[in-house]
Amino acid sequence: MEVKFKIFRFDPQVDQEPRFQSYVVSAEPGHRILDCLNRIKWEQDGTLGYRMSCGHGVCGSDGMRINGVCGLACQKLVREYEGSEILIEPLPHFKVLKDLIVDMDGFLEGIKRFQPHLISTGPALEKERLQSPEDRKKVDHVIRCILCACCTAACPAMDENPKYVGPAVLMWAYRFIHDSRDDAFRERLKAVDFADGVWSCKNYFECTRVCPKSIPVTKSINIMKGEIEKTFPESSH
Amino acid sequence: MVFKHDVVIVGAGLAGLRAALEVAGNVDVALISKVYPTRSHSGAAQGGIAAALGNEEPDSWEWHMYDTVKGGDYLTDQHVAEILATDAPRAVYELEHLGVPFNRTPDGKIAQRAFGGHTRDFGKAPVKRACYAADRTGRVMMDTLYFQAERKGIKVYPELQMLDLIFKDGQVAGLVAYELATGDVHVFHSRVVMLATGGYGKVYKTTSNAFANTGEGVYIPYRAGIPLEDMEFVQFHPTGIYGMGVLLSEAARGEGGILRNGSGERFMERYAPTIKDLAPRDMVSRAIRTEILEGRGIGGKDYVHLDLTHLGEQKLAERLSDITSFVKIYLGIDPAKELIPIQPTCHYMMGGIPCNVDGHVLGGSQEVVPGLYAAGECSCLSLHGANRLGCNSLLDLVVFGRRTGLQIGRDLAGLPWQELPRNPERPALERIRKIKERKAGEKAAHLRSRLQETMTLRCSVFRHEETLVQALSEIRSLEERYGKVVIDNRGARFNTDLLDALELEALLGLAEAITVSALNRKESRGAHSRDDYPERNDEEWLKHTLIQKTDGEVRVFYKPVHITRFQPKPRTY
Numbered sequence A: 001m002e003v004k005f006k007i008f009r010f011d012p013q014v015d016q017e018p019r020f021q022s023y024v025v026s027a028e029p030g031h032r033i034l035d036c037l038n039r040i041k042w043e044q045d046g047t048l049g050y051r052m053s054c055g056h057g058v059c060g061s062d063g064m065r066i067n068g069v070c071g072l073a074c075q076k077l078v079r080e081y082e083g084s085e086i087l088i089e090p091l092p093h094f095k096v097l098k099d100l101i102v103d104m105d106g107f108l109e110g111i112k113r114f115q116p117h118l119i120s121t122g123p124a125l126e127k128e129r130l131q132s133p134e135d136r137k138k139v140d141h142v143i144r145c146i147l148c149a150c151c152t153a154a155c156p157a158m159d160e161n162p163k164y165v166g167p168a169v170l171m172w173a174y175r176f177i178h179d180s181r182d183d184a185f186r187e188r189l190k191a192v193d194f195a196d197g198v199w200s201c202k203n204y205f206e207c208t209r210v211c212p213k214s215i216p217v218t219k220s221i222n223i224m225k226g227e228i229e230k231t232f233p234e235s236s237h
Numbered sequence B: 001m002v003f004k005h006d007v008v009i010v011g012a013g014l015a016g017l018r019a020a021l022e023v024a025g026n027v028d029v030a031l032i033s034k035v036y037p038t039r040s041h042s043g044a045a046q047g048g049i050a051a052a053l054g055n056e057e058p059d060s061w062e063w064h065m066y067d068t069v070k071g072g073d074y075l076t077d078q079h080v081a082e083i084l085a086t087d088a089p090r091a092v093y094e095l096e097h098l099g100v101p102f103n104r105t106p107d108g109k110i111a112q113r114a115f116g117g118h119t120r121d122f123g124k125a126p127v128k129r130a131c132y133a134a135d136r137t138g139r140v141m142m143d144t145l146y147f148q149a150e151r152k153g154i155k156v157y158p159e160l161q162m163l164d165l166i167f168k169d170g171q172v173a174g175l176v177a178y179e180l181a182t183g184d185v186h187v188f189h190s191r192v193v194m195l196a197t198g199g200y201g202k203v204y205k206t207t208s209n210a211f212a213n214t215g216e217g218v219y220i221p222y223r224a225g226i227p228l229e230d231m232e233f234v235q236f237h238p239t240g241i242y243g244m245g246v247l248l249s250e251a252a253r254g255e256g257g258i259l260r261n262g263s264g265e266r267f268m269e270r271y272a273p274t275i276k277d278l279a280p281r282d283m284v285s286r287a288i289r290t291e292i293l294e295g296r297g298i299g300g301k302d303y304v305h306l307d308l309t310h311l312g313e314q315k316l317a318e319r320l321s322d323i324t325s326f327v328k329i330y331l332g333i334d335p336a337k338e339l340i341p342i343q344p345t346c347h348y349m350m351g352g353i354p355c356n357v358d359g360h361v362l363g364g365s366q367e368v369v370p371g372l373y374a375a376g377e378c379s380c381l382s383l384h385g386a387n388r389l390g391c392n393s394l395l396d397l398v399v400f401g402r403r404t405g406l407q408i409g410r411d412l413a414g415l416p417w418q419e420l421p422r423n424p425e426r427p428a429l430e431r432i433r434k435i436k437e438r439k440a441g442e443k444a445a446h447l448r449s450r451l452q453e454t455m456t457l458r459c460s461v462f463r464h465e466e467t468l469v470q471a472l473s474e475i476r477s478l479e480e481r482y483g484k485v486v487i488d489n490r491g492a493r494f495n496t497d498l499l500d501a502l503e504l505e506a507l508l509g510l511a512e513a514i515t516v517s518a519l520n521r522k523e524s525r526g527a528h529s530r531d532d533y534p535e536r537n538d539e540e541w542l543k544h545t546l547i548q549k550t551d552g553e554v555r556v557f558y559k560p561v562h563i564t565r566f567q568p569k570p571r572t573y
Helices: A033-044 A105-112 A133-137 A150-154 A167-177 A185-192 A206-210 A217-231 B014-023 B061-071 B078-098 B137-151 B216-223 B281-293 B313-319 B321-331 B392-414 B426-437 B444-458 B465-482 B496-520
Strands: A002-009 A019-026 A063-066 A069-072 A086-089 A096-098 B002-004 B007-010 B029-032 B112-120 B125-131 B155-157 B160-168 B171-179 B185-189 B192-195 B234-241 B258-260 B304-307 B340-349 B360-362 B368-374 B543-550 B553-560
Touching: A002 A033, A019 A033, A033 A086, A033 B444, A033 B496, A063 A150, A069 A150, A069 A206, A105 A167, A150 A167, A150 A206, A167 A185, A167 A217, A185 A217, A206 A217, B007 B014, B007 B171, B014 B029, B014 B137, B014 B392, B061 B078, B061 B112, B078 B137, B078 B392, B112 B281, B137 B392, B160 B185, B160 B216, B160 B426, B160 B496, B171 B192, B171 B426, B185 B426, B192 B216, B192 B392, B216 B496, B216 B543, B234 B281, B234 B321, B258 B281, B281 B304, B281 B340, B313 B321, B321 B340, B368 B392, B426 B496, B444 B465, B444 B496, B465 B496, B496 B543, B496 B553
Parallel strands: A002 A086, B002 B185, B007 B029, B007 B192, B029 B155, B171 B368, B192 B368
Antiparallel strands: A002 A019, A063 A069, A063 A086, B112 B125, B160 B171, B171 B185, B234 B340, B258 B304, B304 B340, B360 B368, B543 B553
16 A cells, blocks of 8 residues: 655754655555655665664664654554554654754763662672562563653653653653662652652653553652652652 | 774674673773664563573573583584583673662572573473563663663764774774764774674564664674684574564563464474473474475464463563563564464574684684674674574673673783874775765665575575575675665765665675575584585584685685583484
8 A cells, every 4th residue: 555654854954944755655554664764765765864773662763753643663553544644753852963863862861860770789799689579570660661762752741841851761760769679769769859850740641652662651750759758758849 | 083992892782881891990992883872782682691590490500501502503612602601690690780670589589481492401301591581681781781881981982883994914903983973984093993793684584683783893804804603504583573573582482382383283392392392493493494384384374373372461461571562563463362473583693703702803814813802793702503592692792791891901901002004994985985976776775675585585594505506696696786886865964875885785795604604514503404415414514614705705614613511412302
């Protein structure tokens, strides 16, 4: 079948304004949107810019907005968009470098500011630290994060407060706050307890809706809010 | 621009990151990566990392070493397998200490599960040796090491593609790289270059590999005259999603999954009566292809079924959640209720850049190439022999990534700065200019599809002199046509059209090395299975292939296998 695409094009070093370009691709219902983009690039227009690598939702390279919803082009199939022209745009809230390629540096920097590594003050061990399966289960959903940035891009609270650290940063904070092997629970919780931290989340649930790895993002943020209130009852936000 | 670092590591996957962590602090180390940080293909490793911890049942490093050697069909260099097996527990505990969120046993230890070819008591029955974090073990390991590297202030240059190695008087002096964001060609002046660029499964049409796995890191030293080792040994993973090649981890069978043919039979019972579906990958892939060729595929077609319906939703959710979601997304079926259509998919390259156990790259006379190191899938330590066992790859990356980092630290004092030759970037610039200026010709994508189809059809699970000769002649005709490759993007920024064209040179060169090596090995061993020479022949072929290209001439020669504890025996499971 023939599938119509309308794709955002912009090279900030050359173009005055972004524009949309139309393409028609022949594809099967089971093909990935990424397959279609590849066919456009390989057969029709080698100037189209987008990132991709693993092609099956693990590397996190090909986050973009497809018909208004953020997602991975390699996880969305043509059949989900049957009958409509498919609109492809870069992730919102990110600076466009070229076409669908956005600047991810600030995103990674944001995560790094919250110490995304285990902080352990215990003695050096010869073998593994023990952790019960129940404790390990507390991080089971957040270790699915692949840093694709779809949640942060989709979040309406980012419009209300551009300084909001965003849901992805908070998932990485959550991952270490709830790792029973980590010794910085209070400090980590305190670090997200500020206006541009957890309190910027207004429960829009967009992050949860778009997460390609089905992480309950909003719920996790709310759990942290509850823990902050319990741990720091004097805290005002 | 010219950048200067003592040590430049190419590739920011697990081998590169682990080595960098070892080197950092004492010297100035930088990583360059063709993909953005955390996108490297180590992250796609699913099932686990092997170590004889004995957390679930008795295990020993000798059994692990034996399994590695037998899994490699005795082509494994045994002193390398011994290092791997003995160092494995330390390596896994270290990962745990760094924060890797492994699943746990009821008493809080690292959980372990069964995996193909890993056995207790020298082949008696499967053993639980694979340490895992659900079915995303590679991803959580890589993110852990990446953020540790960041913490140590290790510089990572994102989206830089290596184009050339620079040598001066036989010693490495650095490399030339293309910056995707700007189109600039940079020179990295260094005392050490370590290659950690992974595999090149994109030589094949059906593969579990990422689009980035095009093998420049292996091809560039080959083009510079360094031999490649055991290139004929290409692993086809038994369970790729039918028609796509997306990997469904062996952990699915480790947790109890069963392969079934068109009549619903558990056919692996006939091929490997003792460990059945948990036989090594080469055997299972051959069994699947045999079932299909003999008309026992599903509905007579070219696939069989992976049956997970008896595992239960909880186990699928806790231990196999990623592959469950892949099956739901790409096939629209629920593995808890329906059978999954699968076929073998190109997964791993046993061959690569010849190295010793400390990561030194070895030249044509087995001499150490000063300043050049390699680790991970791009290297060939002869660890995996003719067929790698599942979960030995992640282990390889951290064990030998670390050893290479340690060795670089020891060697640096004896590796002075070499003066850069004049205009080292010129050959690369010339190649780019020619491609950009060409007005008419064929697009790289078109030639690449032809190459991938040829390799999948003629040089995959089963091979024959006739098909290999055909493959070789097609590769050579494609190489000629590559001389007229054309692009339609002549811009500077994020020009992946140009990158596709540059990558194709590597794919073609490596496909030729695989095919020539396969044509020369007149026996069947591990993943190299010849219809015209169906038996293993230790008398003539218990040796490693080396292939070298100098002045356009390809030379194939051999070196002996290192055997210490385990004499070659018939390989049955």
